[in-house]
Amino acid sequence: VIQSNADKQVIIITHAYEYFDNTRISPCNSFDAQYYGLGADNDGDAMWAKLVKQYSNITMVLSGHEIRGAGQDAAGRRIDLGVNGNMVNQILSNYQNMTNGGNGYLRIMKFHPSTDTIDVSTYSPYLNAFLTDTNNQFTIPWHKWTGTGNGSVAGLVKDISTCSALTATVSSAAGSKVASSSGSYSFTALPPGTYKMTATYPNYTSVSKSIQVAPAIAASGKLYLGTQAGQINGLITDGNGVAIGNASVQLTGSASTSGSDETITTGSNGAYSSGPIAAGTYQITASASGFNP
Numbered sequence: 001v002i003q004s005n006a007d008k009q010v011i012i013i014t015h016a017y018e019y020f021d022n023t024r025i026s027p028c029n030s031f032d033a034q035y036y037g038l039g040a041d042n043d044g045d046a047m048w049a050k051l052v053k054q055y056s057n058i059t060m061v062l063s064g065h066e067i068r069g070a071g072q073d074a075a076g077r078r079i080d081l082g083v084n085g086n087m088v089n090q091i092l093s094n095y096q097n098m099t100n101g102g103n104g105y106l107r108i109m110k111f112h113p114s115t116d117t118i119d120v121s122t123y124s125p126y127l128n129a130f131l132t133d134t135n136n137q138f139t140i141p142w143h144k145w146t147g148t149g150n151g152s153v154a155g156l157v158k159d160i161s162t163c164s165a166l167t168a169t170v171s172s173a174a175g176s177k178v179a180s181s182s183g184s185y186s187f188t189a190l191p192p193g194t195y196k197m198t199a200t201y202p203n204y205t206s207v208s209k210s211i212q213v214a215p216a217i218a219a220s221g222k223l224y225l226g227t228q229a230g231q232i233n234g235l236i237t238d239g240n241g242v243a244i245g246n247a248s249v250q251l252t253g254s255a256s257t258s259g260s261d262e263t264i265t266t267g268s269n270g271a272y273s274s275g276p277i278a279a280g281t282y283q284i285t286a287s288a289s290g291f292n293p
Contacts, residue, residue, distance in 0.1 A: 002055045010058045012051075017044040017063035018092040020074040023220045024048055028156075028163035031066060045222065048080070053212075056084035059143065064094040073098055073105070075122075075135040079145065081214040087145040093122070093136075103127050116142045147216030154186040155221030157199045166225060168201035185221075199223040232274040236266050236286045243270030247288035251277070 002010055019029050024044030026032070032043055042050065044063075052058055066074045074094040082088055095102030104126040110119040122136035123129070131137065157168040157179045165183030169176055172187060172195045179185040179199075187195070190213045198208040204225040211221050236247045245268040264272045 002057065006055075006057055008057060010055065011060045011062065012058060013062045014047070015063065016065035017047060017061055018066070018076055018078070018090055019044070020066050020068055020076050020092060022076040022078045023222070024078075024090070025066070026222045027160060027224060028158050029066075045220075052088060052090075053080070053082040056082060056086045058082065058086070058088055061088065061090045063090075063092050066092060066094060067097045070097055071099065073131070073136065077135075077138070077140070078220075079140070079217060080219065081145060081212060081217070083212070087141065087143060089118070089140055089142075091120070095122075100126070105131065111142065113142075116144060118142050145214065145217075147214065149215050150189045150191055151213040151215055151217045151219060152186060152188045152190055153195065153197065153211055153213060153219045153221045154184070155197070155223060156183040157185065157201070157223045157225065158183050159204075160224040160226045166199075166201045166204070168199040168204075168223070168225065170221075170223065171198045171200070172196060197221050197223065199225055201225055203228055205229075230277055232277065232282065232284070234272055234284070236270045236272065236288070238291065243268075244286075244288050244291065245270055247272075247286050247291075250285045250287075252283045252285065 016025055019025050026043055026045045052061055068074050074092060076092040078090050080088055080090065093107050095105040103124045105122055105124045108121045108123055118140050120138050120140065122131040157166045157170065158164065159166060165181065166179060167181060168179050170179060170185045174187050174190055174195065177185045177187065192213055192215050194210055194212050196208055196210050198206055200206040205228050207223050207225050209221060209223060211219050213219050232251065236244045236249065238244055245266055247266040247270065249264045249266060249272045251262045251274055262274055264274060266272045
């Protein structure tokens, strides 16, 4: 639909897309789709990569859903350039955690073609009052990004399974940085262009992500690493070196990637192979009818 209407401007309105720290929702943000038991979802980062940045006529994404602490609003915004160089405003507004479920605060957006700008304000008809902080009252460019100079990349490196921070090494054409204890890293003063960020950490599979850097924009570079999946292969024999088929082999230790110990049955030639297992130390116990362990 978007592609076949290339002469139309597109504003995407979706429930969950942006987080209140001005980054797009990704797997380790609270109240993402996985929190509700959804599997094959597209979070904010996935929507950006697969849809939003691909079309030059998408100008804005509006979303809500995310909340902060009691009494606080969840408001944020960011600007990125799509693959065609088009500017995309991405704006979050959600007031449900404020008094009275938000006091009816709503967003008012005024579009000014003559100046190519958008005025955004936040008003409560219940209180007859505006929120006037910079997260809730601001002016943004509409179509054309006028920033100049260098850009930057800021992100986090985390374990995809536990969401714990990793002090990984992040490498790019601009050099290498070691993430902090909170998993954060940044590259500043980057000339505009596309940068491949690669995160490495012991016993984890390295991950790379291509990030577009635009003038005066802080691009988001969240990287999620999974533990390396290895395998144990072996042969079960008796004291004379004769293969034992149908023997039971149990691996106990760091556990398989399924999160539990693994039991394998040998083939007729006594051979066995584990499934994918995480890096670690394992105890192997073999048993077979008519044999002592």
